[in-house]
Amino acid sequence: MSELRDLYQEVILDHYKRPRNFGPLEGADHKAEGHNPLCGDRVTIYLVIEGDVIRNISFQGAGCAISTASASLMTEMLKGKTLAEVEMLFGEFHAMLTGDPSQPADPVQGKLAVFSGVREFPARVKCATLSWHTLQAALKEQKEPISTE
Amino acid sequence: MKSLVTTSSSVSPALLPSADLDVARIREDFPILKQKVHGKPLVYLDNAATSQKPQAVIDSEVELYSKYFSNVHRGVHLLSQRSTDAYEKAREKVQNFLNARSSAEIIFTRGTTEGINLVAQTYGQQHVQPGDEILISEMEHHSNIVPWQMLCAQKGAILKVIPINDEGEILLDEYEKLLSERTRLVGIVHLSNALGTVNPVQQMIEMAHQRGIPVLVDGAQAVPHIPVDVQALDCDFYVFSGHKLFGPTGIGVLYGKKELLETMPPYQGGGDMILSVSFKKTEYNVLPFRFEAGTPNIAGAIALGAAIDYVQEIGLDKIATYEDKLLAYATEAMAEIPGVRLIGTARNKASVLSFLIEGVHPHDIGTILDREGIAIRAGHHCAQPVMERFGVPATARASFAFYNTLEEVDALIAGIRKVQEVFS
């Protein structure tokens, strides 16, 4: 049960049940759709970029608790961040998720730490990173829907 | 000789005469079921994805490779003869299992998927013209959709779809209307892997035959659970996979009526499927070898034969009766949990329970149950059109085999309550 509690932390369940920044974004200038073919989950990320700063960000889509909470927390964290900061955050986040579960988790900023339990569940790493990969695609303005595969 | 081709261990006599299954005894035959996962006894409820193997099947491969393995249909030496005999004996076992008229009607494939592709690219290539129609149902597995889409794209033909109702049953009136002058083939799943529906295939075949249209039945899920008689069904093609029938992966069966197979062009070219080859002219082999190019999956076929022996010794009638009890018990218990919804509530169902828990994504259900030792499937089950029909991206699916118990159903129910607790 404790590993499950580590995975499904209060913050994650809260963001799953009440996702923040949910829905299409008025005046979005970047957008991409992500897809996890394994479970059929889809997410769309909307962005307003000014210079190299994310002015506004939202997401829409149906997914599991981990992917929904990850998207929700991501949008909350990234408002006002520069693209370089986004890159760094994702690097840290990814390193934490794929790190050795027997070692202490690599440090990550702020609330992203609530996903440290995902390390124990390798099958779920893709759920946690779907929105981030989709964000990268939106920043690159990829036209093709991206996939976790 | 006999000891070489029929495998050593067999079902205990305790199983044979009694009316009910001795499931405790059966479980002893499946070494994998004895383990714990995450510290809990394994409750394997992912049988629709693939089934576990009895010792007799495992032994049959060990015996082949340690005692008499060689290539088939080509050696004069003893081992080749023995391997060939065992391989052809396996074909006869399949013939008997499906009650086919002749073993020449049994073609070994890689699995259901290859069987369907074979029919699409031989019979389909031969008979489908621009504007013709292929008719399938809304509840097909991707493997009974995509090969027909590919054929339709090649030929400028049209894929038509028989709709289903909210219970997950074929709408027979609609089916009747969709059978047209242009329909060249009907492809229908016998037992749906996503919904558990058992389709009225016999009736559907009769309806198609009245218009002279051949029918392919996807029996991937049906053969482990219900007795199948291809002559009684009068189907033109029947396909299944060994791995869902307690046999190995990489082996499957295409049954085809001899009259049809005989007129079909070959699927792949190569060794074994020819009688003679010169650079001017090649003469193709007789059935069934014409459709088995190259060295086949010898061990797979022999082990599939062992799996069929195993299942037949228990008896598919008994298996079906027992599994119906399991399914009814599970269905009733699920219905009592608030917030649980079943997807697929056909009157005639077998072995599959697709469900949703309000406010919890199937992926999360799968993860939490896994920590309880319970293996289920979460996802679209390679049947995305079915998911779309029911307006869900995915479902959780428990699927049963004869080695599952009422206690395991209880564990599943307790697991579902745990899921609800975590998400409360």
Ligand SMILES: Cc1ncc(COP(=O)(O)O)c(C=O)c1O
């Ligand atoms: C109804 C049905 N058809 C076809 C298949 C494909 O079988 P295979 O992957 O063994 O070729 C499956 C397997 O999931 C199935 O359930």
